[in-house]
Amino acid sequence: MSETSIVGKTVLRVDxxxxxxxxxxxxxxxxxxxxxxxxxxxSEVPHGLVKxxxxxxxLKIPGVxxxxxxxxxxxxxxxxxxxxxxxxxxDKVRFxxxxxxxVAAETDVAAKRALEVIKVEIEELPPLYDVWAAMDExxxxxxxxxxxxxxxxVKKGDVDAALETAAxxxxxxxxxxxxxxxxxxxxxxxxYMDDDTLVIKAGTQNPHYDRRDVSRVLGLPINRVRIVQxxxxxxxxxxxxxxxxxxxxxxxxxxxxPVRIVYDRRESIIATGKRHPFFVEYTSAATKEGKLLAVKxxxxxxxxxxxxYGPATLNRAAVHxxxxxxxxxxxxxxxxxxTNNPFSGAMRGFGTPQMAFxxxxxxxxxxxxxxxxxxxxxxxxxxxxxSLTATGQRLDKSVGIGATLxxxxxxxxxxxxxLGGEAR
Amino acid sequence: MDLFQLEMKVNGEAxxxxxxxxxxxxxxxxxxxxxxxxKEGCGxxxxxxxxxxxxxxxxxxxxxxxPQAHNREIITIEGISADGELDTLQSAFLEAGAVQCGYCTxxxxxxxxxxxxxxxxxxxxDIARGIAGNLCRCTGYAKIIKAVELAAAGxxxxxxxxxx
Ligand code: FES
Ligand code: FES
Numbered sequence: 357m358s359e360t361s362i363v364g365k366t367v368l369r370v371d372x373x374x375x376x377x378x379x380x381x382x383x384x385x386x387x388x389x390x391x392x393x394x395x396x397x398x399s400e401v402p403h404g405l406v407k408x409x410x411x412x413x414x415l416k417i418p419g420v421x422x423x424x425x426x427x428x429x430x431x432x433x434x435x436x437x438x439x440x441x442x443x444x445x446x447d448k449v450r451f452x453x454x455x456x457x458x459v460a461a462e463t464d465v466a467a468k469r470a471l472e473v474i475k476v477e478i479e480e481l482p483p484l485y486d487v488w489a490a491m492d493e494x495x496x497x498x499x500x501x502x503x504x505x506x507x508x509x510v511k512k513g514d515v516d517a518a519l520e521t522a523a524x525x526x527x528x529x530x531x532x533x534x535x536x537x538x539x540x541x542x543x544x545x546x547x548y549m550d551d552d553t554l555v556i557k558a559g560t561q562n563p564h565y566d567r568r569d570v571s572r573v574l575g576l577p578i579n580r581v582r583i584v585q586x587x588x589x590x591x592x593x594x595x596x597x598x599x600x601x602x603x604x605x606x607x608x609x610x611x612x613x614p615v616r617i618v619y620d621r622r623e624s625i626i627a628t629g630k631r632h633p634f635f636v637e638y639t640s641a642a643t644k645e646g647k648l649l650a651v652k653x654x655x656x657x658x659x660x661x662x663x664x665y666g667p668a669t670l671n672r673a674a675v676h677x678x679x680x681x682x683x684x685x686x687x688x689x690x691x692x693x694x695t696n697n698p699f700s701g702a703m704r705g706f707g708t709p710q711m712a713f714x715x716x717x718x719x720x721x722x723x724x725x726x727x728x729x730x731x732x733x734x735x736x737x738x739x740x741x742x743s744l745t746a747t748g749q750r751l752d753k754s755v756g757i758g759a760t761l762x763x764x765x766x767x768x769x770x771x772x773x774x775l776g777g778e779a780r
Numbered sequence: 781m782d783l784f785q786l787e788m789k790v791n792g793e794a795x796x797x798x799x800x801x802x803x804x805x806x807x808x809x810x811x812x813x814x815x816x817x818x819k820e821g822c823g824x825x826x827x828x829x830x831x832x833x834x835x836x837x838x839x840x841x842x843x844x845x846x847p848q849a850h851n852r853e854i855i856t857i858e859g860i861s862a863d864g865e866l867d868t869l870q871s872a873f874l875e876a877g878a879v880q881c882g883y884c885t886x887x888x889x890x891x892x893x894x895x896x897x898x899x900x901x902x903x904x905x906d907i908a909r910g911i912a913g914n915l916c917r918c919t920g921y922a923k924i925i926k927a928v929e930l931a932a933a934g935x936x937x938x939x940x941x942x943x944x
Contacts, residue, residue, distance in 0.1 A: 368874055375882030376870040376889065378817020378857030385816035540821040540829055540917050541883040589819070589883030590917050621822045 371587065380587040383544030383559040383600075384618045391546060392421055394600075394607055394617040395467040397457040397474050398627060399449040402485075402696040403498070404478040406447045409457055413473040419466030421613075423474065424458040424606060431575030435598050437565055439663035441499055442699070444573050444602035449478060450498055450661035451696050453626040460607045460615060483696040487635055487656045490695045498661065498694040505659060505692045506667040508674040510746050513685030518650035522641035526721045530638060532710045534658070535631035537703055541589020542624040547604035548614035553580050556604050559588040561595040569598050570605045581605070593702030597629050597664050629664050629701030632657040634673065634710040640718045646726050646733045650685040651678050651746075653714075657700070657707065659692050664701030666692040673707035678746045679715030680757040681737040686746040731765055788849050790815070791859025805844040806830045809856060817857035817886045821915070828914030831887035832856050838894040838913070857886035860893060868938070869893055869931045876927035880918035887914050892928045902932060 374380045411423035426433060426447040434440040446454045457474055461467035484490040490503040497503060519525060545558025554576060560566055563583040571578040588595060600617045607615040619627065634657055641650040655673050659666030674690035705712075723733040738757045744750055769775050783798040790813060799808055809815045809832070821829035823842050830842040833855040860867045869889050872878075879885050888911060895902060895910030902910065907928045908921075916924060 366877075369877075369879065371882065372874045372879050373866070375879050375885050376866065376873050377861050378815075378886040380882055381816070382819070382883065384820070385810075387814070538917055539881070539883070540827055540915060541819070541881070542821070588881060590881040592917070621824075 375587075382541050382587045382589050383546070383557070384541075386546045386557055386586060386616075388546045388548065388614045388616055391548075391614040391616040392460045392462060392607065392611065393464045393467045394603055394615050395459045395461075395464075395471055396455050396603060396623070396627070397459065397471050397476070398623070399446075399452060399454045399456055399476075399478070401449060401478055401480055402452045402483040403496075404449045404480040406449065406456065407477040407479055408475075409477075410475040411457065411470075413475070414459065414470035417461075417466055417469050417473070419462035420470045421460045421462065422607070422611060423470065424460075424610070425456065428610065429573060429606065430609075431571075431573050433573060435569035435573055435602065436663055437562070437596065437665055437701075438667050439505070440572070442598070442662040442664075444606065450694075451698055453698060454661065455603075455627070458603050458607060460611060485695060485697060487658050487693045487695060490693050491656075491691075498696065503694045505663055505694055506670060508667075508671045508688075508690040508692075510674045510677065510686055510688040512746055512748060513650075515650045515652045515685045515687040518685040519639070519641050519652070522649050523644035524722060524725045525639060525641045526718060526725060527637070527639040528718065528721065530634070530636040530714045530717065532634045532713060534633045534698070534700065535703060536625055537590070537592040537594030537628075537630075538625075539590025539592060539594060542619040542621055543595070543599040543628065544616075544618040545586065545600050545604055546614060546616045547608035549608055549612055550582075553582055554605055554609055555582045555584065556601055556608075557584040557586045558600055558604065559591075559595060560585050560601070561588065561591040561593070562597075565596070566598060566601045570601050573602045574605050574609055576609070592704050593665070593706075594629055596702045599628055626698070629699050629703075630660070631703035632659060632666065632669050632700040632707060632710070634658075634707070634714075636711075636714050638677075638714050638718055640722055642722050642726065642733075644726065646722070646728050646736045648678075648681055648683045648737045650687075651683045652687045653677050653689070655688070655690040655711070657690065657692050658695050658697055660695055660697040660699035662699040663692070663694075664699050665706065666700060669700070669702065669707040673711050675747055676708045676711050677715065679712060679719070680739050681715070681719070681734070682739050682743045683737075683746060688746070731761065734761055784847050784850075786846050786850055788851065789853040791855055799846045801845065801847050803846045804842055805832070805846055805849045805854075806841040808846050808849070809841060809854075815856050815858050819883055819886060821883070826915070827884075828887045828891065829884055831890045831914060833890055833894055836894070836897065838891050840913070855890070857889060860889070867893075868934045869896070869927070872927040872931035872934060873924075876923050876930055878919060878923040878927035884914060884916040884918075888916065888924055892931065895928070896932055896935065900932060900935060902928070904929075
């Protein structure tokens with residue numbers, strides 16, 4: 357193999373020295389003299405129609421410059437990576453935390469006080485907190501096209517026939533929880549007009565997508581929007597979505613003044629995406645030798661109020677539902693469902709970790725039923741070079757899972773004396 | 781509101797500034813003195829991103845009111861690489877790959893600094909305890925612990941060479 361300058365070598369990260377000196381500028385660290393402070397008024401109710409927003413009292417507070425609502429959004433009031441379903445400032449509340457109004461003020465304190473006196477009238481709708489209620493035909497619609505956003509299928513072979521011939525069949529229901537990314541840096545940034553170009557500097561994982569959505573929401577040609585990623589204090593998928601970008605852009609554009617915003621931890625948790633909670637019905641079948649014959653699963657992902665990366669997450673869940681194992685007959689259905697919960701999006705693994713928990717639990721149960729060791733049943737089923745995946749892809753190059761299993765077992769025997777003594 | 785004339789030493793320099801007494805030390809450092817290396821992660825003493833050293837002790841600056849810092853000696857991340865040279869801990873963090881997003885890094889380095897000042901030869905458990913008040917969401921801590929070990933060894937060697 358030819359010698360390369362980077363691959364296989366330890367390289368010091370380019371941003372390392374500035375980071376250990378505390379000199380990196382994150383979204384809240386950018387010096388921007390004269391900037392107005394922005395704060396967002398968020399809904400306290402989970403579902404409802406906004407009837408009226410009265411900011412008259414707020415505007416009387418010294419230092420408060422402007423209060424924006426949905427009526428002030430100049431372009432298409434909807435953004436989103438896959439589906440444009442999330443308004444920058446909303447006239448329909450879909451979760452507790454939806455943005456209702458944006459305050460711009462000379463000081464942080466004035467902006468906070470303004471939030472307390474803005475009057476909002478909301479006609480409440482029944483909230484839907486669980487996916488089963490949301491999928492009911494009579495459930496109120498959270499979005500105009502209904503509460504089931506996408507359905508992904510993976511089908512191979514004949515599952516029903518395989519279930520007939522199997523020596524063992526295990527069926528279980530699994531649920532996984534919502535998870536907050538909890539990057540240590542909360543969302544923050546600044547914006548200003550550079551001539552007629554809007555410049556937004558913020559912590560983000562997705563500057564190019566941000567640019568498209570900001571230009572759409574503000575009705576600006578894309579070449580008049582510049583997004584600069586500031587040093588970003590963790591993302592883990594959670595900073596792929598728009599957070600502060602549209603607020604910054606709207607205020608800077610309309611007021612012609614520099615603006616800044618910093619979420620506190622509470623707002624960061626309330627307003628941003630989460631890992632999808634999954635609800636899974638899963639059946640696996642195997643021969644008496646422990647070879648997997650079939651997997652049948654229905655996966656429902658709670659994407660909450662907005663799609664974010666939900667469709668991709670559920671797609672990935674369907675594709676990875678069988679784990680790193682070769683299964684001849686597969687029937688998977690994965691639904692991405694709206695509820696009035698906080699929205700769910702990308703988080704490390706995109707639905708795969710949830711399914712790993714399910715698929716591996718099933719392997720343990722099959723092993724138990726067949727009186728095999730958990731290691732042995734996996735050995736007999738792992739994908740190898742030449743295997744066909746659930747989606748019919750032939751893996752003709754390297755597949756690491758078998759070697760990984762053996763290495764892990766060897767290591768386990770080393771660090772846990774006595775483990776290898778059992779007949780495995 | 782009456783302003784409070786806050787006098788303190790920050791990174792070796794005497795500072796005297798009139799501040800709103802309701803400000804936190806964190807705000808004074810970041811917004812008044814423009815030392816933005818000290819970060820805010822939670823604002824309630826959970827994460828340690830705002831850690832600074834006050835009179836030799838590690839303190840969450842989000843839990844300190846400005847007047848409480850009066851006549852105290854404060855060291856922030858900007859104060860430990862004097863003369864542009866990286867401190868042994870800073871180099872060790874780079875070398876061990878203990879910096880990812882870097883948001884916890886200033887607080888982590890200061891926590892390690894205080895630990896090593898009290899215990900120059902810490903074991904892994906001591907290090908884990910020393911950084912227990914500082915959350916890192918990126919690294920999983922293993923490389924941070926490694927970095928502190930590296931720094932401790934480096935400091936020992938330096939002292940040896942200096943004939944101490
Ligand atoms: S910001 Fe002070 S402990 Fe988190
Ligand atoms: S490096 Fe990101 S939080 Fe520690």
